[in-house]
Amino acid sequence: MSIPTHQTALFVQELRGAWKVSSTDVPKPGPGEILIRVEAASLNPVDWKIQMYGVAVTIFPAILGSDSAGTVVEVGEGVTRVAVGDRVLHQGYYHNRIATFQQYTVANEKRVAKIPPKLSFDQAAAIPVALSAAAFGLYGTKVQQGGAGLTAPWREGGRGKYAGQPIVVLGGASSVGQYVIQLAKVSGFSPIITTVSPHNNDLVTALGATHPVDRALPLSELKAITSEPISVVFDAVSSAETQRAGYDLLAPGGTLVLVLDPVGSLGAGEKEGRSVISTYATVHVETNREIGEEMYEHLEAFLESGDLKPNLVEVVPGGLASIPEAFERMKKNQVSGQKLVVRPTESA
Ligand SMILES: NC(=O)c1ccc[n+]([C@@H]2O[C@H](COP(=O)([O-])OP(=O)(O)OC[C@H]3O[C@@H](n4cnc5c(N)ncnc54)[C@H](OP(=O)(O)O)[C@@H]3O)[C@@H](O)[C@H]2O)c1
Incomplete structure (x- = not known):
């Protein structure tokens, strides 16, 4: 050519x-x-x-x-x-x-x-961008503009590691949210609770969500779905409302991952034993270089197997x-x- x-x-x-x-x-x-x-x-x-x-x-x-x-x-x-x-x-x-x-x-x-x-x-x-937001947010180093510090499923012991632990994905039908659900499934999280417009229930269920919940309902109701402590909330919407609700759902020691900056009153960093991280979905910054290059190394296999759609x-x-x-x-x-x-x- x-x-x-x-x-x-x-x-x-x-x-x-x-x-x-x-x-x-x-x-x-x-x-x-x-x-x-x-x-x-x-x-x-x-x-x-x-x-x-x-x-x-x-x-x-x-x-x-x-x-x-x-x-x-x-x-x-x-x-x-x-x-x-x-x-x-x-x-x-x-x-x-x-x-x-x-x-x-x-x-x-x-x-x-x-x-x-x-x-x-x-x-x-x-x-690329939506997957990076999801992957770096979950598996990036636990620093601002990093992630929740979980073990990526392509690393030893990462696949299925979080079996039996719940995760909440706010905005599961968003481009980012769809990858968070799929990665959460490969990582073993269960239940995978997510908020969507009801017409997207089938979409997110097919990706691995176990509990699609109407986004119009009060988000505090999500807590009743599991008796286990919620250690990860991934807020793929990150409006002021979802950030505050996501933070309230977290168990002590848990991490709220945002896709936008934290709203003022929430603030970033460790607070009341809970962390708030804003992810930055690019492999072009030093913080994400290692996790990003690893992700690209394994991505073809994840797409080929259907783990990621x-x-x-x-x-x-x-x-x-x-x-x-x-x-x-x-x-x-x-x-x-x-x-x-x-x-x-x-x-x-
Ligand atoms: N930090 C970063 O580097 C980074 C990277 C990528 C994206 N982002 C940001 O992440 C956000 C999402 O991006 P995207 O590309 O995934 O967006 P998108 O695909 O355009 O998201 C649209 C979807 O968001 C859902 N949604 C909106 N408000 C909601 C709410 N209150 N509750 C539940 N679901 C809601 C809607 O789902 P329903 O149709 O089911 O209602 C809609 O389908 C944007 O603000 C974007 O700027 C940040």
Whole structure:
């Protein structure tokens, strides 16, 4: 496959500025890096939050997007884990060389996983960020922007280790919540109690939830489902209400994992014998490097075996130009139980 010198990308033009599709250079992979032709990129809430609130990114025009699945088209010096032609998924980051709302992107070979043949690029693109939030939140080191410090199922003694222990997943139908449920199952947790809109009961039950509960009910009612102490609550919603309720459900010594910053009155860190951790779903920071690279090493096997299944996806037609309108649907909470995916190669 010949590699063009220019490609199409979606830019945020300035701080809180408008989106614009335009042409840019195709990046070159350095040592240990690979160039990926992005066949599918999925949309995450953080992407529109960066554009709307002007957070996280300071250099403009900026390419956003951090979920990708594609084909390796070039390898840099010293690359051994993957080869040209391999189908891979990976998490990019908010620097133009490695972001994913573009047709070609660069990745470190240690932070990609091969895609099993049974999965499409569209399905694979829905995995990295949401899975990272779940996996790093559960198995990351117990520090702020780390995780609950549990033993990952790919480590010795990790699979099934938490048998008989309950876990609560607030927002089980969210992209993150779906992976938390699946990992909790592999880790042995039981019961797996989760809050969803009732139309998502079957979805989360198929993933391993044992007790789907209507999210409209008072969250204090979840306590009655188990007589065992609840040592882990994963709040995949992290609104002020769910954070406080999740904290109240915890047994002394337990950990509340958040996907957003803690609300003021809750605070972070150890409190009343309970820990509150905000996870940061990227392998690109030092805190998550080890757990993240391990996860990518084992991910193909977990997908192949079916221990991990991708979120349901909806492919939004029109390539990169269709992303801003798709974000409007996400902002209005019009997307439920599935991930929106675009194919950058459909862009002009
Ligand atoms: N810390 C990080 O690095 C990181 C990484 C990824 C995501 N996040 C954050 O995590 C949050 C979730 O992201 P996502 O991609 O998983 O979102 P998503 O897939 O768009 O989540 C949408 C789902 O959330 C569920 N939901 C919303 N409010 C709820 C509530 N009060 N109770 C129960 N379920 C509720 C809804 O489920 P029903 O349809 O069943 O109602 C909806 O389907 C976002 O705020 C995102 O910014 C953070």
